[in-house]
Amino acid sequence: MKEVRRKVCPTCKKPIQSEMVNSKFRPFCSEQCKLIDLGHWLDGTFSIPSQDQLSEEDVESVVRHHQQKELGEDQETDFSGDPNNPDAKKDELS
Numbered sequence: 177m178k179e180v181r182r183k184v185c186p187t188c189k190k191p192i193q194s195e196m197v198n199s200k201f202r203p204f205c206s207e208q209c210k211l212i213d214l215g216h217w218l219d220g221t222f223s224i225p226s227q228d229q230l231s232e233e234d235v236e237s238v239v240r241h242h243q244q245k246e247l248g249e250d251q252e253t254d255f256s257g258d259p260n261n262p263d264a265k266k267d268e269l270s
């Protein structure tokens with residue numbers, strides 16, 4: 177099986193040419209992009225390693241998850257999404 181799926185550089189989002197796919201920088205288009213991404217990792221910009229490059233949506237959800245975590249433990253007592261919680265029902269009716 178050939179790797180003919182279109183890939184883009186996770187850093188600069190440029191399409192990666194097929195000959196680049198076999199480069200040592202993959203999945204990045206260049207050493208520079210690889211190093212930039214490495215910098216992001218070190219910064220903690222990304223927290224979940226993936227074999228595939230992350231789509232923008234993936235990155236967004238990771239960042240959001242990260243932010244929610246940083247809000248702290250207090251959020252655990254938020255039952256507004258629980259249908260069994262009378263307070264939540266009251267909220268919906270009003």
Ligand SMILES: [Zn+2]
Pocket residue numbers: 185186187188189190204205206209
């Ligand atoms: Zn690139």
